[in-house]
Amino acid sequence: MSSPTDRRFPAARRTAPDAPGKTAATCKVTVCRGCCCGDPRKVPGVDHAGQIAxxxxxxxxxxxxxxxxxxxxxDQANVMVVQPSPSGRAAGGRPVWLGLVNDDDALTDIATWIRAGGPGLAEPPGVLDLYAFTVSRRVREALED
Known part of the structure; x- marks a missing residue:
C-alpha cells in the first residue's frame, strides 16, 4: 500500500457510481513499444504483441x-503508463508509470486495478508498488495530455 506522500500512487479518494445509461469515461494505457520495450533481444521470453492484446x-x-x-x-522495459479517467483526474489521480511489466500476473493486477477505477478512484494492488517508478519531468510532460 502506498504512503500518503508516495507520488507514484496518490491516494484514491472515492468511487462515484455512474449515472444509469451513461458510459463511463475511461482510463488510457500507453504501452511502450519503442527501441527496447517490445524487443525480444532486450526482454526475451515475452510475447510482446500478445501482451497488448x-x-x-x-x-x-x-x-x-x-x-x-x-x-x-x-532501463524499465517493458513500460506502461496508466492515465486516469476524467473522474479519476478530478479525484486527484495522476498518471502512474509501471516498468518491468513482463509477465501475465502483472497484467492481471494492472487490469484489475483499472477495472476498479484506476488512478484516483481505486487503490492499486500492493504488488504494483514493485512496478511503479517516477520519471523525470521532461519525460512525464511529453506524455501527459
Missing part, C-alpha cells in the same frame, strides 16, 4: 490501450 481484452471498456514509440525509460 491480452491487456486490451482484460481491461475491456474500462480503458483505451495504445502502443507508443519509445517513452525514454529503456
Amino acid at each position: 491480452r491487456l486490451r481484452e482484460a481491461v475491456g471498456p474500462a480503458a483505451a490501450v495504445r502502443a507508443s514509440d519509445c517513452l525514454d525509460v529503456c
